[in-house]
Amino acid sequence: MSTAMVASRALQERIDSARKLTDYVFSLLRPEALYSRPIPERHRLVFYLGHLEAFDWNLIARKTLDVPSFHPTFDKLFEFGIDPPVGQAASDEPSDWPRADEMRSYNQRIRRTLDQLIEQAPEEIANVAIEHRLMHAETLAYLLHNLPYDQKASASTPLNYSSRTLSSFPMIEITAGLATLGQRSGSFGWDNEFAEHQVDVPAFRISKYKITNGQYLDFVRAGGAPPHFWKRSRDKWFYHGMFSEVPLPLNAPVYVTHAEAAAYAGWAGKSLPTEPQFHRAAYASSAAPEASNARERPFPWGHAEPSAKRGNFDFHQWDPLDVDAHPAGDSAWGVSQLVGNGWEWTATKFGPFPGFEPRPFYPGYSQNFFDEEHYVMKGGSPVTAACMLRRSFRNWFRPNYPYVYASFRLVED
Ligand SMILES: [Fe+2]
Numbered sequence: 001m002s003t004a005m006v007a008s009r010a011l012q013e014r015i016d017s018a019r020k021l022t023d024y025v026f027s028l029l030r031p032e033a034l035y036s037r038p039i040p041e042r043h044r045l046v047f048y049l050g051h052l053e054a055f056d057w058n059l060i061a062r063k064t065l066d067v068p069s070f071h072p073t074f075d076k077l078f079e080f081g082i083d084p085p086v087g088q089a090a091s092d093e094p095s096d097w098p099r100a101d102e103m104r105s106y107n108q109r110i111r112r113t114l115d116q117l118i119e120q121a122p123e124e125i126a127n128v129a130i131e132h133r134l135m136h137a138e139t140l141a142y143l144l145h146n147l148p149y150d151q152k153a154s155a156s157t158p159l160n161y162s163s164r165t166l167s168s169f170p171m172i173e174i175t176a177g178l179a180t181l182g183q184r185s186g187s188f189g190w191d192n193e194f195a196e197h198q199v200d201v202p203a204f205r206i207s208k209y210k211i212t213n214g215q216y217l218d219f220v221r222a223g224g225a226p227p228h229f230w231k232r233s234r235d236k237w238f239y240h241g242m243f244s245e246v247p248l249p250l251n252a253p254v255y256v257t258h259a260e261a262a263a264y265a266g267w268a269g270k271s272l273p274t275e276p277q278f279h280r281a282a283y284a285s286s287a288a289p290e291a292s293n294a295r296e297r298p299f300p301w302g303h304a305e306p307s308a309k310r311g312n313f314d315f316h317q318w319d320p321l322d323v324d325a326h327p328a329g330d331s332a333w334g335v336s337q338l339v340g341n342g343w344e345w346t347a348t349k350f351g352p353f354p355g356f357e358p359r360p361f362y363p364g365y366s367q368n369f370f371d372e373e374h375y376v377m378k379g380g381s382p383v384t385a386a387c388m389l390r391r392s393f394r395n396w397f398r399p400n401y402p403y404v405y406a407s408f409r410l411v412e413d
Contacts, residue, residue: 008119011126015118018133019111021315021385022052025140028152035094038146039403041084045143046097052136053107054078056129060114060121063361067117074098074106083369086400125361127188134385141318141383142403145242154243159319161249166212166324171205171412172333175286179279180296182353183392192366193392195355199276206273206281207409209323209336210344211264213239214250219264227256228402242318251322253342253407258375258399261345261408270410275348275394277411278378282331282338283391298391300331300338306386311340314386320405321382339389342407343377350374350396374398381405 026049037044043051054075061067062075069075077098082090118126144152182196183189213230217237220226230248231238237248256264258272265271273281285295297303301310308314310329312321320341330336338344351370358367374396380389382405397404 011118011123012115014130015115015126018130018137018385021137022133022140025137025144028144029147030151030153031100033147033151034100035097036147036151037090038143040089041082041086041401042139042143043082043090044092044094044097045140046094046100046103047078047081048136048140048143049100050074050078050098050103050106051081052133053110055132056114057110059129059132059361060125061110061117064121064125065117067113070109071106074103083398085373086398086402124188128190128362131190131385131388134388137315137385138381138383138405141242142405145240145318146403149243152243158244159239159241159246159249161246161252162322164251165214166209166251166322169215170208171410172208172281172335173205174201174203174277174281174284174333176203177201177280177284179276179284181276181279181392183390189390189392190365190394191357191359191362192350192352192394194357195353196392197354199279201276201280202413204273204277204280204411204413206277206335206411208334210253210342210407210409211261212251212323213237213248213254216254216256216264217248217250219267222267224263224267225260227254227260229255239319249320249322251324252320253323253337255320255342255405255407256345257402257406258345258397261406262347262399264408265410268410270412272345272347272408273411275346275376275378278338278344278346279391281333281335282378284332286332296391297332299389300335301329302332306339306389311337311380312382313340313380313384313389315383317382319382320407337379339379340384341382342379342405343381343384343395344379345406345408346376346378348376350376350394369396377404377406 034046035044058075178198179201180198183193184196229240231240238245239248261272282300283296308316311326323337331338349372377395
């Protein structure tokens with residue numbers, strides 16, 4: 001086989017496996033749940049069924065290869081999602097949306113057509129389509145998390161957390177040095193990952209572990225707001241998992257909003273890490289305190305590709321594991337779970353890196369969110385696909401959006 005054929009087969013395999021994943025997530029829905037809206041600030045689930053294919057179709061066929069539309073109404077209806085401020089819910093009715101069988105034939109026709117065309121699309125465009133779908137696999141997981149249990153098919157064994165208690169929560173010293181943010185030009189990344197640049201980071205201390213439910217419980221007992229993922233029943237707290245509710249797992253990371261994380265930090269007399277501090281703790285090599293660029297590693301654990309022993313990511317679990325569950329994923333400094341088991345909030349507002357340029361095929365991807373109202377998250381959650389665990393990848397959310405699998409840790413200067 002020629003190199004080009006090998007490359008195109010590898011690309012088709014990535015597309016097929018991303019489709020298989022989103023098909024699988026949809027298969028967890030009971031049919032009657034398709035038109036429900038589990039999160040008020042997002043579309044009904046039915047939108048995403050059309051959006052995944054319509055996005056690929058609009059991007060690859062219509063915008064890139066100039067193929068005429070066979071269904072302009074659906075192309076437009078399913079083009080973009082929504083992100084209104086919390087509390088400003090959409091007001092459409094289930095009957096405003098097309099029937100599922102109509103959408104399925106639209107989707108099938110798109111997949112068939114794109115499979116014939118994909119080789120003609122530039123690699124960057126194909127990567128955008130694949131990662132867009134994988135990001136939505138994660139978004140769909142949040143949405144499904146908020147559906148009543150009887151509206152989804154159970155897909156995992158019951159949650160089983162240990163009852164031991166972690167005895168110490170060390171703060172680890174990170175020496176002053178450089179952090180490289182962003183993606184090298186020539187490698188794939190979304191617009192907000194460019195340009196690559198270095199930041200000088202003064203010395204600081206950071207928590208070895210993500211803040212646990214047990215630690216956060218002390219804050220709640222002192223009057224802090226309980227997180228969205230907690231439910232209270234007869235004086236006891238429970239974790240509302242994807243498929244079942246269990247007594248609060250004290251050693252698992254607490255999932256919170258940015259506002260809750262910041263309030264906890266204030267209560268504890270510490271702060272949230274900045275984006276450069278996160279990079280320094282995750283990727284610098286402690287063996288080189290003078291840290292040149294060459295001393296930074298692509299993953300907290302080093303150069304090896306992500307695998308299940310390094311952390312809780314890539315859809316092996318739906319829910320978080322204990323904060324000390326993956327010592328093989330520790331950074332060079334010994335900081336645990338910087339990637340996986342929950343995104344990590346930073347103190348940094350989402351904005352452009354120096355040299356930022358929007359991409360002509362998706363100008364609003366990042367730019368629409370440079371509004372001082374979104375914060376950067378780094379790392380990854382149990383349902384973040386492995387390809388998006390790269391060092392330069394940035395995620396962002398509003399500070400009061402409570403549904404994401406977002407954890408945090410603390411720093412002190
Ligand atoms: Fe989308």
